[in-house]
Amino acid sequence: xxxxxxxxxxxxxxxxxxGGWTPPGQAAVYAIAYKPDPDREHYAVIYxxxxxxxxxxxxxxxxxxxxCWIRRAGSKWRVYIATFEVPGGARPxxxxxxxxxxxxxxxxxxxxxxxxxxxxxxxxxxxxPTTGPVARRDPGQRRAGQPGSGxxxxx
Numbered sequence: 027x028x029x030x031x032x033x034x035x036x037x038x039x040x041x042x043x044x045g046g047w048t049p050p051g052q053a054a055v056y057a058i059a060y061k062p063d064p065d066r067e068h069y070a071v072i073y074x075x076x077x078x079x080x081x082x083x084x085x086x087x088x089x090x091x092x093x094c095w096i097r098r099a100g101s102k103w104r105v106y107i108a109t110f111e112v113p114g115g116a117r118p119x120x121x122x123x124x125x126x127x128x129x130x131x132x133x134x135x136x137x138x139x140x141x142x143x144x145x146x147x148x149x150x151x152x153x154x155p156t157t158g159p160v161a162r163r164d165p166g167q168r169r170a171g172q173p174g175s176g177x178x179x180x181x
Contacts, residue, residue, distance in 0.1 A: 110123070
């Protein structure tokens with residue numbers, strides 16, 4: 027078992043050597059990894075995907091991104107897979123988990139990348155008598171001119 031994700035929130039089965047692995051006919055999120063140092067049990071995630079049926083993904087090495095995995099790992103015998111069956115998870119939930127993992131690990135073999143960042147314009151301003159303003163940033167990050175950010179700019 028290996029834990030992956032922000033705050034290591036998902037318990038993946040594996041990692042196991044991809045060569046010789048027979049994928050089960052089940053839906054799952056999967057991470058492809060390799061060991062940068064073969065003498066340590068440390069893995070680098072190089073690809074994240076999800077599937078409605080792992081047995082249709084053309085594992086181990088007919089997958090469209092397999093050449094990238096092998097090139098990155100240095101050998102097909104250094105490529106590993108870890109899988110996570112999302113409990114009660116439908117396709118949208120698996121997609122969300124895969125996007126989160128791509129944002130966290132920035133896997134080099136994924137063609138599409140995601141970012142955890144968010145922008146102020148994505149959050150609408152609002153006011154209510156029972157709440158304060160919407161938090162725009164982490165508590166320690168303030169814009170110039172906001173309370174607690176130092177002197178206001180000169181007019």
